[in-house]
Amino acid sequence: MLEVINLTKNFGNFKLDNVSFKLEPGYIMGFIGPNGAGKSTTIKLIMNLLKKDSGEIRIFGKDHIKHEKEIKDRIGFVYDESFFYEDLSINQMKNIIAPFYSRWDNKKFDQYIKEFNLDPHQKIKKLSKGMKMKFSLALALSHNADLIIMDEPTSGLDPVFRREVLDILYDVIQDEGKSIFFSTHITTDLEKIADYITFINNGKIVFSKPKDEILETYGIVKGDNSLLDTDTRKEFIGLRVTKVGFEGLTDNPQKFRRKFGDSIIIEKPTLEDIMVYSVRSERL
Amino acid sequence: MIALIKKDFKLNFAVKSSLISMVMFVPLLLFITEINDIVRIFHFIVLSYGYILTNIPFKYDVKDKSHLLIQSMPVRKRDIVISKYIFAIISYCIALAFSLLIFTALDLLNIGDSINLSFNDIKETFLAYILISSINLPTQFRLPPKLANIVNVFIYVFITNHFVFIPNSTTIANFLTNTIANNDFLVLIVSMIIYLVSMIISIYLYKTRDLY
Numbered sequence: 225m226l227e228v229i230n231l232t233k234n235f236g237n238f239k240l241d242n243v244s245f246k247l248e249p250g251y252i253m254g255f256i257g258p259n260g261a262g263k264s265t266t267i268k269l270i271m272n273l274l275k276k277d278s279g280e281i282r283i284f285g286k287d288h289i290k291h292e293k294e295i296k297d298r299i300g301f302v303y304d305e306s307f308f309y310e311d312l313s314i315n316q317m318k319n320i321i322a323p324f325y326s327r328w329d330n331k332k333f334d335q336y337i338k339e340f341n342l343d344p345h346q347k348i349k350k351l352s353k354g355m356k357m358k359f360s361l362a363l364a365l366s367h368n369a370d371l372i373i374m375d376e377p378t379s380g381l382d383p384v385f386r387r388e389v390l391d392i393l394y395d396v397i398q399d400e401g402k403s404i405f406f407s408t409h410i411t412t413d414l415e416k417i418a419d420y421i422t423f424i425n426n427g428k429i430v431f432s433k434p435k436d437e438i439l440e441t442y443g444i445v446k447g448d449n450s451l452l453d454t455d456t457r458k459e460f461i462g463l464r465v466t467k468v469g470f471e472g473l474t475d476n477p478q479k480f481r482r483k484f485g486d487s488i489i490i491e492k493p494t495l496e497d498i499m500v501y502s503v504r505s506e507r508l
Numbered sequence: 509m510i511a512l513i514k515k516d517f518k519l520n521f522a523v524k525s526s527l528i529s530m531v532m533f534v535p536l537l538l539f540i541t542e543i544n545d546i547v548r549i550f551h552f553i554v555l556s557y558g559y560i561l562t563n564i565p566f567k568y569d570v571k572d573k574s575h576l577l578i579q580s581m582p583v584r585k586r587d588i589v590i591s592k593y594i595f596a597i598i599s600y601c602i603a604l605a606f607s608l609l610i611f612t613a614l615d616l617l618n619i620g621d622s623i624n625l626s627f628n629d630i631k632e633t634f635l636a637y638i639l640i641s642s643i644n645l646p647t648q649f650r651l652p653p654k655l656a657n658i659v660n661v662f663i664y665v666f667i668t669n670h671f672v673f674i675p676n677s678t679t680i681a682n683f684l685t686n687t688i689a690n691n692d693f694l695v696l697i698v699s700m701i702i703y704l705v706s707m708i709i710s711i712y713l714y715k716t717r718d719l720y
Binding site: 268271272273274275292293294295296297299301303305306307308309310311312316319320321323324325326 | 523
């Protein structure tokens with residue numbers, strides 16, 4: 225469905241370095257990473273808004289530049305901010321966008337507009353951020369797209385609306401031929417719906433794996449500071465030491481269990497834990 | 509391609525306030541201007557309308573970053589560029605028709621001096637318009653939208669000033685208005701060559717540009 229192979233883009237002060245991952249049909253991939261990690265840059269490269277230095281992007285098995293028009297006809301996109309013509313109304317904007325898509329479904333669009341409580345005559349500049357996001361979603365879902373690409377769609381939204389967005393995405397994915405690529409730094413959203421997680425930090429992919437495998441592999445080890453020596457410290461991906469003890473992320477919790485037995489506690493990490501500890505270790 | 513042209517057309521006429529200001533522009537100009545030559549005012553109006561119509565869609569790129577939205581839809585970068593060049597010609601035709609309509613209406617209402625236009629007036633405005641667009645459009649496709657708009661205003665003012673207000677002041681303007689304007693075929697060929705070269709440059713610039 226979406227395959228990124230050794231994608232590189234150099235800005236001078238920031239480099240997206242050999243980014244590779246693959247999203248299969250019928251799955252939701254969460255693309256996580258801290259601010260400035262390269263999430264939006266990767267999405268802009270996929271959408272051909274930025275020119276890549278090297279690497280390959282294949283969507284539906286085809287090169288994303290050679291078959292740009294054909295590919296984008298099957299992509300629904302949602303960005304983190306509104307790029308609509310703010311002076312126009314919802315209906316006027318829809319009338320501009322609809323003719324570009326060969327599989328545009330007006331009935332579906334009207335259905336979403338009704339479901340989202342949007343007034344088609346309302347000017348876009350009068351809509352709240354949440355309303356704009358709903359409109360963006362309605363557009364992305366109204367042309368029978370096979371791949372939905374979303375750049376931080378839930379950032380700045382309240383929890384109730386965030387949950388609504390996730391429910392909509394969950395409905396979309398019931399059609400097994402469709403996939404969603406979803407970038408966010410709100411990792412709790414992904415714990416609910418994602419099948420795969422790709423973690424990017426500082427322009428490099430840390431991992432791209434099934435979510436369950438990630439949550440099974442990693443562990444948060446907690447224990448007394450007396451257990452820590454130089455070798456043990458090296459075993460952690462990220463480590464936080466306080467006066468009362470240490471807490472560290474590892475991708476091999478069994479090794480710690482064998483070494484320290486019941487003198488340590490091993491907990492399952494959240495995606496946020498994995499992200500935070502990995503980023504901290506890079507900064508050390 | 510047609511959807512892109514339609515989009516620019518809709519953007520120009522979607523907002524009522526810009527329509528009203530376009531209609532009011534001529535009477536207001538006649539009222540405040542000190543230029544007595546009504547033909548020169550006609551030239552100025554045609555060039556200004558053409559410029560405004562071509563540039564309103566670009567203004568949205570500055571205000572709303574809408575170029576990112578368009579580029580994310582099923583369109584090729586090459587088609588975006590070609591559609592703008594086609595729309596610029598359409599804009600000129602609309603500007604010309606609209607100006608003729610307004611000046612005829614003013615003539616019938618006995619407002620201002622009556623105007624006697626020749627085919628040369630249309631050729632001159634067309635040449636100047638092609639020149640403005642041929643320089644302006646590549647800047648729109650390469651520079652960041654805000655900077656491109658500033659540069660474009662300067663180009664528009666510079667060329668309009670030389671063609672309309674001091675038409676014999678420079679060798680280029682003199683050459684264009686007197687030599688070429690007297691040869692219909694040459695006008696068409698020169699304009700088309702300039703315009704096509706500009707379009708090819710724009711396609712290259714836009715294809716290799718990063719959009720933010």
